[in-house]
Amino acid sequence: HNPPRWSGVKFKPEYGGSATPEITALIESHLPPRAPEVGDPPVGTRAIKEEYLARLREAVDLRGLVRAPLYVVVDAMYGSAQGYLAELLRAVRIPHLEVRSTVDPLFGGRKPEPLPENAVPLKAVIRSLRRRARGRIVVGLITDGDGDRAAGMDESGAFLDTHRTASLILWHLVRHRSLAGPVLKSFALTDMIGKLADLAGVPWREIRIGFKWAVEDLVMGKAAFAAEESGGYGYGWHIPERDGVLSNLYLLELVAATGKPIGELVAELFSRVGPHHYARRDLALPNRLEVMARLEKAPPERLAGQRVVQVETLDGLKLRLDRGWVLFRASGTEPILRLYCEMDAPDAVRATLDEAERLACGGLL
Template identity: 40%
Template sequence: MDELRFGTDGWRDVIAEKYTFANVARVAQATADYVKSVGGTRVVIGHDTRFLSDRFARHAAAIVAANGLEVLLSRSYVPTPVASFAVVHEQAAAGVMITASHNPPEYNGYKLKGPYGGSATPEIYAGMTQRLDASPPARPRSEAVKRFDLRTTYYERLAQLVDLSALKNHSGALYHDAMGGAGGGWLAGFVKHAGLALDLRELHGVPHPLFYGVRPEPIPQNLATLRAVLSAEKDPVFAAVTDGDADRIGAVLAGGTYFNSHQIFAVLLHHLYRKGLRGRVVKTFSVSKIVDLLAEKLGLEVVTTPIGFKYITDEFLKGDVLIGGEESGGIGVAGHIPERDGLLNALLLLESVVTTGKSLGEQFAEIEELTGFRHAFDRLDLEVDSPEVRDTLMARLKNEPPTRLGRLEVERVETLDGVKLHLTDGAWVLFRPSGTEPLLRVYCEASDPGEVKKILKEARRALGL
């Protein structure tokens, strides 16, 4: 049988290679065995807009139902945060989301959710994977599967988390690029449900299994059309971008300028603080130091975790977390489920613009002034021949890290998750393998875009690529 590898957030593979109905059945059976082992009786299953996602979800649901568990399957595609919300609302023991998130169109995946409505913790994933192939998949029972639709209930939850009175007084424009993914139509639906006068303009809102020719990750190289459209707009208009399953968020400002995930994180943190909310700030290893500096100015504790939202979920479950986020644009906030929610975050960004009267760019400039730090960031995704090559390169970096990159010396090395080199002048560069693809990612932050380019060039040279 195929060896199935579980990364930072579940199992992902190429459709028809390892991502097959037979392998989905194996994982579904392990899920059912795990849920029964903890005394659970109900499982929620959702799916995104990828090729065959609905059929993979139906197959997984039929396998789990054949084990005597009650299974609630979404009537249509749903964003991951909606599936996670459904787990809590329906008091399920676990949730499954059939999605490969931001991976290329040829991938699909299997995310597991805990009973609290967020990414499964490492302990839950261990409990499930330990049971993989312990018993053969049960004979599917599709007739035992029930359907759910919580669109209105989810909208009511969003309405509790945003300042509706402020949003109702705003009649400006907001763009939403769903990238052909599961977020399509959901923000527009909320605007109608809440009775907002907002002029919501959708791009790529119709589901598309090939995501209109790009991978559904909200980073600059995938947003050419949106950036061209926004080039004619003026502040404070901006576009919110959601990834393939709408748990991550990106943004493009008026004029077509990309507003990265670190900037979004900082603006949301500052906005929540201004709303009177307090708590710990949780960030993954690859997030900008401007978040640390802002939290310090606001008197808030910062917790740094390995990369993967499941580690942030762990901190949410401990309590007293204001906001938690990762470089990829997955951000969770206090008062909601312990989960990334690109739709809620889009509304909170709009709320920040409406209540301050300042564009996102102006708000971030204020944060730079407050912290005394100028932020520039970029990332390389380097394709390698195989996972083995990727792992060999990472082993070499850990055993013999560079002592300098170009003119900059390496002052210290951290290996919490990957290899992070702290350089002179306050810059840093992080080398980390992808958990789902034969990629080696290189992240860099410095105080100047030109310096970031130089450092990434030297980092690539240090890898011999």
């Protein structure tokens, strides 16, 4: 999902997860001022598909999925996870359909990210399935370009964003897999995670944005579940890395265990923790660091007609308001200021983001 001109190399240490900040700093300290001309070095390859599928079969109760009459639509977004879910579903004879599951270096002209605007093809397919599904529970499953992130879609074609996906997965792990924690959630992830953990008596804490901040606890056995706002979820009994395929399977497990469609599960989720609606807005601001310094020095006392009841600075500037929160955070790699917002109603999200944008751009409240 990053521009191809960035290219580069992603380094994974021996434990199979993201490099910690300490490891990254060590690598950076050895980089020469200019990249050397090395030609085409030999690259070794190894086929690990069967090993990976075997691990998924151990981590998931595939045969238990047949308890509910499922019809699964898998959208790989032309990414690297294509084929894996379909193969596992085929093995237990669950009706399914694959969408965007061929190789396309241009990803069909859309960013392969689990966002509503990028899931339009899946929505069209699900809405056309009402007769074909024959009374089965239709579930849409989404993986991103490199297969480490997950989201979903309900039986009506409504997008299941990454915050609700993470919350439903946590609910399932606590309710049906006896997860006892600890749970890690990124600073920009929904408050539903903490509320669900509190209801279950599971310890949890917030971490900085970026999955690298969860890796050490996962490796050391100090975390059972870690989730970030972009749709990456990791598990203490798996590799210390995000896995979109496994996450989708746990979402399916929840539907099968309850016999309820995703739309009904979201309604039940809201009945437990209250309604939560979320959106993010990216502002192209070359002076983003100056904007952040100004806001951190003098945060507002009110925003969008709500009181600022608390200010948090774990990673950016989060203003907790009467009905939710808004987070200002400067991108570390792009000239962008990101605004994250969660409220109890969609109109409150829009109004708060509009006001936050005006504030960031120097407008008066």
